[in-house]
Amino acid sequence: MVQSTTPTLTLKDYKSEVKPTWCPGCGDFGVLNATLRSMAALKLPVDQTVVVSGIGCSSRFPHFIRTFGFHSVHGRALPVAQGLKMARPDLTVIAVGGDGDFFSIGVGHLVHAALRNIDITAIVMDNETYGLTKGQTSPTSPHGHKTKSSPYGLLASQFNPVATALSLNVSFVARGYSARPKELAALIEQATLHRGFSFVHVLSPCPTFYNTFDAWDAAVAPLPEEHDPSNRLKALGYALDSEKQYIGLFYREERPTMESVAREVVAPREFRIEEYIQRYA
Amino acid sequence: MENEVTIRIGGESGEGTISGGDILALASARWGYHVFTFRTFPAEILGGPCLFQVRISDRPVKSMGDYADVLICLNKEAYDRNIGDLRRGGVLVYDPGDFTPESDDFITYAVPFNELARKEVQLFQTKNMVMLGAIAGLFGPPLEALLQVVESRLSKSRKANPILMEKNRLALDVAYRYVREKIEKRDPYQLGPVEKADRVVLNGNQAVVAGALAAGCGFFAGYPITPASDIMEALAKELPQVGGAFLQAEDEMAALAAVLGASFGGVRAMTATSGPGFSLMTELIGLASMAELPAVIVDAQRAGPSTGMPTKMEQADLSFALYGGHGDTPRLIVAPANVADCYTLMGLAFNMADRYQMPVIFLTDQSLTARVESVDRSVFQPFTIEGRLEYGKAASNGANGANGASSNGKHEAAAALAASFARYAYTASGISPMTVPGPGAIPYSATGLEHDEHGHPDYEPEDHTAMMQKRFRKLETAAQELPQPEPYGDSNAEIGLIGWGSTEGAIQEAVDRARAKGYKVASLHLRILSPLPDRALRNFISSVKTVIVPECNYSGQLANLLGARYGLQPIRVNKFGGIPFTAGEILRAIEEVC
Ligand SMILES: Cc1ncc(C[n+]2csc(CCOP(=O)(O)OP(=O)(O)O)c2C)c(N)n1
Ligand code: SF4
Ligand SMILES: [Mg+2]
Numbered sequence: 001m002v003q004s005t006t007p008t009l010t011l012k013d014y015k016s017e018v019k020p021t022w023c024p025g026c027g028d029f030g031v032l033n034a035t036l037r038s039m040a041a042l043k044l045p046v047d048q049t050v051v052v053s054g055i056g057c058s059s060r061f062p063h064f065i066r067t068f069g070f071h072s073v074h075g076r077a078l079p080v081a082q083g084l085k086m087a088r089p090d091l092t093v094i095a096v097g098g099d100g101d102f103f104s105i106g107v108g109h110l111v112h113a114a115l116r117n118i119d120i121t122a123i124v125m126d127n128e129t130y131g132l133t134k135g136q137t138s139p140t141s142p143h144g145h146k147t148k149s150s151p152y153g154l155l156a157s158q159f160n161p162v163a164t165a166l167s168l169n170v171s172f173v174a175r176g177y178s179a180r181p182k183e184l185a186a187l188i189e190q191a192t193l194h195r196g197f198s199f200v201h202v203l204s205p206c207p208t209f210y211n212t213f214d215a216w217d218a219a220v221a222p223l224p225e226e227h228d229p230s231n232r233l234k235a236l237g238y239a240l241d242s243e244k245q246y247i248g249l250f251y252r253e254e255r256p257t258m259e260s261v262a263r264e265v266v267a268p269r270e271f272r273i274e275e276y277i278q279r280y281a
Numbered sequence: 282m283e284n285e286v287t288i289r290i291g292g293e294s295g296e297g298t299i300s301g302g303d304i305l306a307l308a309s310a311r312w313g314y315h316v317f318t319f320r321t322f323p324a325e326i327l328g329g330p331c332l333f334q335v336r337i338s339d340r341p342v343k344s345m346g347d348y349a350d351v352l353i354c355l356n357k358e359a360y361d362r363n364i365g366d367l368r369r370g371g372v373l374v375y376d377p378g379d380f381t382p383e384s385d386d387f388i389t390y391a392v393p394f395n396e397l398a399r400k401e402v403q404l405f406q407t408k409n410m411v412m413l414g415a416i417a418g419l420f421g422p423p424l425e426a427l428l429q430v431v432e433s434r435l436s437k438s439r440k441a442n443p444i445l446m447e448k449n450r451l452a453l454d455v456a457y458r459y460v461r462e463k464i465e466k467r468d469p470y471q472l473g474p475v476e477k478a479d480r481v482v483l484n485g486n487q488a489v490v491a492g493a494l495a496a497g498c499g500f501f502a503g504y505p506i507t508p509a510s511d512i513m514e515a516l517a518k519e520l521p522q523v524g525g526a527f528l529q530a531e532d533e534m535a536a537l538a539a540v541l542g543a544s545f546g547g548v549r550a551m552t553a554t555s556g557p558g559f560s561l562m563t564e565l566i567g568l569a570s571m572a573e574l575p576a577v578i579v580d581a582q583r584a585g586p587s588t589g590m591p592t593k594m595e596q597a598d599l600s601f602a603l604y605g606g607h608g609d610t611p612r613l614i615v616a617p618a619n620v621a622d623c624y625t626l627m628g629l630a631f632n633m634a635d636r637y638q639m640p641v642i643f644l645t646d647q648s649l650t651a652r653v654e655s656v657d658r659s660v661f662q663p664f665t666i667e668g669r670l671e672y673g674k675a676a677s678n679g680a681n682g683a684n685g686a687s688s689n690g691k692h693e694a695a696a697a698l699a700a701s702f703a704r705y706a707y708t709a710s711g712i713s714p715m716t717v718p719g720p721g722a723i724p725y726s727a728t729g730l731e732h733d734e735h736g737h738p739d740y741e742p743e744d745h746t747a748m749m750q751k752r753f754r755k756l757e758t759a760a761q762e763l764p765q766p767e768p769y770g771d772s773n774a775e776i777g778l779i780g781w782g783s784t785e786g787a788i789q790e791a792v793d794r795a796r797a798k799g800y801k802v803a804s805l806h807l808r809i810l811s812p813l814p815d816r817a818l819r820n821f822i823s824s825v826k827t828v829i830v831p832e833c834n835y836s837g838q839l840a841n842l843l844g845a846r847y848g849l850q851p852i853r854v855n856k857f858g859g860i861p862f863t864a865g866e867i868l869r870a871i872e873e874v875c
Contacts, residue, residue, distance in 0.1 A: 016726075018737050047722045052542065055729075062726045063737060068718045069726030070545050073568050076538040079502075079530065083539025086526040087500040088546035091718050112531040259526070268524035273495040277661040280481035 009043065011036045018063045027204030027213075028058050030178030031125050034185040035094075036065065041189050049092040052081040054101035056132045058125035058204070061096045075106025078113045081120045089119070089259045092192065099126040103139040103159050113197050114168035116258040121191045121198045125178070126161060127206035135209030147210075163239040165199045166232055166251055172198035173235065173251040177220050178205070179213065183247065190249065196257050203245060216245060223248035285338035286420055286470040289349035289366065290412065291359030294323045294331040297409030298355060302333030303653070304434065305413060308426040309337045310482040310655040313475040317786075318484075318653040319345035319861070322592040330358055335653075337422075339475045342654075343786030347865035350470055351420060353412060354379070355394065372468045374415065388468050390419065390460070397455055407452035414456030419464065421472030424457050479658045485623045485649035485783075488656075489579060490515040492627025493551055497666050498577075499525040500543035500550040502536040504558055507591040508650040509581040512553040533558035537565040537578065544574045545727060547669075547717030549631050553579035555647075556598060557588060560605075566640050567606045570752065572727040573705065573713070575634035575641075575669065577627070582646040584859045593859025594648035596782050597834035602642045603811060603842065609749065611756045613637060614811040616644040618785035620654040626808060628664035633763070635669045637712065637755045644810070646833075648861045649783040672714035672723060673698045699723045703734035707747060711754030760812035766805055768821055771796055774803035776874055777825035779818075779851070781807040781839050784831060784862050791867035800875055807839070813846065822847055827874055829854055831867050 014036045022028050039049070049067035053059035055074035062069025072080045081095035102110060102124045113122070128140045129147070136149035139159035146153050165173045172194040176184035184202060191198035203220065205212040223238060223246045235250040288305065292298035299320055306316045317336045323329025336346045348368035354360040357380040360373075367373060369386050377391040392415045398408040410431070417424045431449050435441050483491075489512055493501070501520060503513040513529070520527045526543070530536035536552045543550035554562065559580045569576045582598045584590035602614050615630045617623045623645060634641045704725040706713040713734075716722045725736045731748060733739040768774075770792040780788045785806045795802045805821045807814065822828060822843075828851040830840040837853040844850060854870040856862055 021738075045720070046724050047720060048718055050545070050718055060738075063728070066724060068545075068722075068724040069728075070542070070572075071726055071728035071730065072538065072541070072572075073564050073729055076534060076565070079535035079538035080542035080545075083500065083502055083528060083542030083550070084546045085542075086502075086528050086539070087543030087548040087550065088718065091546065108531055109535055112535070262521060262526055263524075266521050268522060271494050271497075271523040273491065273661050273663050276491060276494060277481055277658065280483040280487065281658070 009040055011040050014039045014046065014066050016064055016066045020064050021060055022057060023208045025207040026057065027127060027178035027206065028061070028125050030181045031058075031123065031184065031202050031204050032061065032064055034176070034178075034181040035123065035188055037181070037185040038188040038192060039065075039067070041185070042192055044092055044192070048090065049094070050084060052077045052084065052093065052095045054097040054106060056098035056101055056130070057206070058096065058098040058131070059101060075101050075104070076109070077101060078106060078109040078122065082113060082116065082118045085118050085120050086259050086262065089263065093120045094123065094192065095120055096123045096125070098131065099124065099128065099138045099140045099161075100130050103161060107139070110164070111168060114165070114170045117171050117196045117255050118259050119195050119197070119257045121188070121194075121200065123188060123191075123200045123202060124161065125202050125204035127204050127210060128212060129206050129210040131206045131209060141210075160239060161201045162250060163236060165201070166236045166239055169232070170199045170251075171196035171253050171255050174199070174249045175201045175203070175245070175247045177203045177216060177245075177247050179217065180220070180247065187249065194252065196255055219243065219245040220247055222246070223250065283469050283471075284473055284475065285336070285340070286350045286472060287334065287336040287346035287348070288351045288353065288416065288420070289332060289334040289363060290353045290355065291330070291332045291363040292355030293358075294329050296355055297406070298331055299333050301409035301413055302335060304427060304430050305416060306335045306337075306653050307482050308430045309335070309422045309472070310480060311430065312422045312426045313477045314339060314422070314472065314655070315342045316482065316653065316655045317342040317345055319648065320651055321860075330362055332359070332363060337472060343790045344864045345861065347863040353416065355408070355412065372470065374419070390464050392456065392460060392464070397459060398452060401455045402448055402452045404448045404452075407448050410449045410452035411456040414453035415460045417453070418457040418460035419466065420470050424453055427453060480655040481658050481661065482653060482655050483620060484651055484653045485617070485620050485645055486511045486581070486651070487515070488620045488623035489553070489627055489643075489645065490519065491661065492624040493577075493631075494519055494523060495624070495661075495664050496628045496631035497549050498551050498631065499548040500527075500540065501525070501552065502528040502530045502539035502543075502550075503552045503554060504530050504533050504536050506555045506558045508583060508647045509553040509555050509558075509579060511650070512579060512581075533561040534565060537562045537569075537576070540576050541565060541569055541572070541574050544576050547719070549575070549635070551577035551579065553581065555581045555583045555591070556585045559598060559601070563606045566612060566642075567608060567610050568729045569640040570610045570612055571729045573638040573715070573752070574727065575638055577630050577634050577641050577643060579643040579645060581650045582644060584647075584857075590859050592647065594646045594783070594861055595834055595857060595859065596646055596784070596832055597836075597838065597857070598644060599781070599810065599834070599838040600836070600841070602644055609753070611639060611753050612811060613639050613641040613759065613809075614644060615641060615809055616782040616807070617649065618783060618806055618808060620649070620652060621656045621660045622808065623649065624661060632664075632667045633759065636667055637759050638669065638715065639755060644782060646783050652783070669717075670712055670714045672702055672716045704736045705732060705734050705748070705751070707734060707751050710758040711751045712758065713751075756812045760815060763809055763812070763814070765814045765817040766807060767817075768803045768805050770803035771801045772803070773801055774824070775801045775826045776803075776829065776871060777821055777827070778802070778804040778829045778831060778867070778871070779807065779821070779839065779843065780804065780831055781810060784833065787862040787864045788831060788867055790864035791871060794864060794868050795871045800871060802871055813842075818843070818847065822849055827852065829870055829874065831856075831862060831870065833857060833861060
């Protein structure tokens with residue numbers, strides 16, 4: 001993460017001139033608000049911060065932010081972000097997207113991001129549905145959920161993002177709720193500061209195709225104050241709770257990051273073809 | 282006595298057939314000869330038949346040779362499989378303990394490889410050294426030349442130990458003396474001393490790696506696949522040494538996605554793959570084209586479709602490279618014809634990617650990846666690196682490490698610049714100045730959605746139309762700026778051959794041989810397939826009466842392209858067994874026309 005020397009301090013400084021295209025009441029507004037707030041709090045330099053996304057309603061995100069942005073293809077925000085961070089460790093890199101992006105088409109990348117621990121922050125806006133394609137089931141839709149793509153009720157079981165991240169030993173795991181943007185901003189701020197792969201699961205309802213606001217208002221609860229974020233087993237217990245949707249920092253561990261270790265393996269020097277080709281003489 | 286010989290070694294994988302062949306090629310090259318190798322690999326890691334062929338000559342060698350002059354059989358199966366490719370009157374070297382050849386179309390020399398290794402050297406693994414000693418005694422190069430290569434190889438190997446070296450030396454020596462004492466030489470192949478030359482000896486993949494590094498590549502991401510893995514493995518080792526970064530991705534989509542991420546960060550980035558992986562990359566190639574991000578994608582073509590024949594060559598990804606993907610997607614395609622090209626065209630490919638802000642597909646193939654050639658050292662010059670057109674900056678120089686940190690002096694000037702920045706500005710060339718994250722840079726969002734000049738999503742018919750035209754205008758600009766190929770052969774040719782990729786040497790050798798027979802023939806070889814070198818092609822096509830397009834694929838993919846573009850109905854010569862053309866096969870096609 002880079003701290004700017006010329007501070008840009010308010011949320012407004014991070015807002016782009018592009019107006020969000022989301023439906024009124026969409027949870028993603030809260031996530032955007034929280035992200036802008038965290039950026040302002042951290043004084044992230046807009047010229048050295050990149051927000052990478054996939055495809056979906058949520059993935060429109062980069063267009064609404066004044067930093068650099070890369071709106072890529074469905075499911076590939078994580079590998080784009082990791083390649084960028086490997087090549088440019090000096091930048092702050094944030095990957096965002098939806099539950100379809102991260103837990104369906106791009107779920108394989110989640111596993112490897114966890115294993116590599118490259119210093120990027122992932123913010124997943126989970127609305128338990130495919131918003132952009134108009135409400136089909138997603139991996140996080142509950143079992144039995146009826147949609148146009150599951151007219152007899154969803155036959156598969158429900159994906160648990162936080163439990164999965166914990167089981168993958170992701171080095172920073174948190175959950176927030178878009179209707180609680182202040183807490184969410186604080187979590188995103190911590191996630192950005194964390195060195196390593198940070199995963200922020202955000203409950204972000206889609207009032208148009210699957211309104212979960214009421215359900216989540218009832219289920220969301222802060223993690224108990226005594227929760228020790230170095231205790232992964234306990235964290236997993238909270239993640240597996242079938243009634244409550246705990247929000248807060250589940251787990252954090254400082255671990256070497258791949259992009260820094262990769263640059264320490266040898267001392268680099270200038271490439272000279274005359275020298276290099278000698279091995280074939 | 283002829284100062285040229287094509288030697289084929291047939292054996293079992295795991296017997297040292299390929300490594301023995303490599304040593305023979307390297308020793309001959311170091312001794313001053315030109316070499317050109319061809320090899321096949323079995324599909325399995327261990328066991329299965331394989332062959333190694335090397336053409337050694339005091340003149341530059343363009344192709345692998347029509348036939349073997351000498352066939353060394355390490356077992357009976359090698360004899361059965363390869364005897365058909367031995368020239369009539371050629372030399373068969375075999376182990377009398379394995380079999381006795383029936384035909385007397387050949388000169389035969391019996392050398393008991395197995396027995397010499399077992400009884401005289403008392404180490405069966407030295408069988409390939411015994412074979413090399415016999416080759417040295419019968420045809421050259423001198424024993425010392427081989428010994429030097431064996432010693433330097435072994436000293437670098439993990440198996441290095443004085444006893445093994447001693448055994449190798451003994452094996453070379455025992456076999457050398459055996460053939461000198463026991464065999465009466467009745468063939469014309471004897472490599473005499475030649476002048477030393479300043480050449481290096483390497484294969485296509487090694488040259489690609491050297492080219493990538495010299496071009497300032499600072500990031501590689503890839504997923505293992507035959508025959509492209511060596512590129513990945515070499516860059517995994519080399520990139521950290523020059524301040525670059527390497528990532529073994531979880532799949533090819535992730536690989537190209539990571540490359541585009543790095544490229545967005547201003548770092549020259551590439552991946553290397555083969556058919557199946559190339560297929561998976563399709564969506565991201567479209568993204569690179571739409572978001573106008575430079576990237577170099579090496580596709581080491583292998584025989585398809587599907588998993589096909591991973592260890593066999595084919596030139597059957599051209600159509601896919603040209604058209605693969607949804608929507609109209611401009612992309613650049615470069616195809617090396619030989620090992621030297623694998624180096625120099627990588628330099629060109631990176632410059633093209635940066636200049637035109639477009640993905641460049643680098644179409645090599647399995648035969649070229651593994652082809653060892655002796656190449657003049659002078660080919661390996663440093664490249665002139667022409668970086669991207671950066672907004673508010675002169676074209677930057679690429680470097681292996683991160684180079685995005687562009688500091689843009691004064692505040693007010695910067696604000697004025699920012700206000701007028703349009704990342705995808707409509708320009709006459711189609712090329713719009715871009716920025717790269719770093720202090721002072723003006724941010725923008727890249728997107729795969731259709732967008733306006735500022736990169737904001739935009740679906741207006743006029744804007745989509747104008748943006749499509751802008752993106753394709755870059756191809757027109759490239760067509761103006763990129764080099765045109767020169768015809769080879771008769772300037773008053775009646776028959777013209779048009780080829781692409783690794784077949785150039787065989788085509789040119791066929792042209793030479795046809796001209797020697799009195800035919801008026803020339804060839805044109807395409808190294809850039811998108812955009813097509815229109816001027817050179819039109820001139821060439823109109824200058825000849827008949828066009829022949831030899832290609833190693835079933836459907837005639839270049840012929841189809843030329844048909845679509847120029848209404849040309851060429852004579853198609855297609856080979857698709859997994860093995861490259863010989864010059865003789867192309868010569869026969871020329872003779873059939875005449
Ligand atoms: C390869 C590919 N397949 C399918 C689509 C269509 N598609 C666009 S977004 C999307 C799912 C969006 O769901 P999610 O990721 O949860 O994002 P949301 O819209 O809910 O924020 C799909 C299937 C696509 N763009 N690309
Ligand atoms: S469809 Fe749902 S997710 Fe998409 S913008 Fe509307 S409310 Fe938000
Ligand atoms: Mg969703």
